[in-house]
């Protein structure tokens with residue numbers, strides 16, 4: 001009984017490059033890999049650098065949770081079960097990484113969005129298992 005009460009809530013990311021720190025006070029973040037030869041940075045793991053073709057092991061880096069809206073599209077038709085409309089976008093992070101994501105927190109209307117606008121990453125629980133394990137996903141929203 002006591003064991004169940006002290007059991008911590010388990011959180012797992014929906015994608016391998018969304019890292020969840022063990023310390024619950026720290027926010028989940030996107031993990032990148034930085035080429036140790038030329039400094040090019042990529043989202044997630046890479047076997048080789050596509051800029052300098054180095055195959056040396058890459059350095060894992062914590063990517064910024066703030067970026068700029070590079071491009072967006074308002075999606076009106078999607079797969080069955082996916083609510084529309086929604087904003088599909090590519091966000092540029094200061095590390096030189098582009099992230100394919102959805103923009104939430106605004107009505108999906110072009111008048112609310114602007115190329116280059118500041119956006120920030122946040123995470124949301126998208127599923128809870130019967131044992132209470134939460135699966136989280138990342139999204140971006142206009143920066144406050």
Ligand SMILES: [Zn+2]
Pocket residue numbers: 035036037038039040049050051052053054
């Ligand atoms: Zn490189």
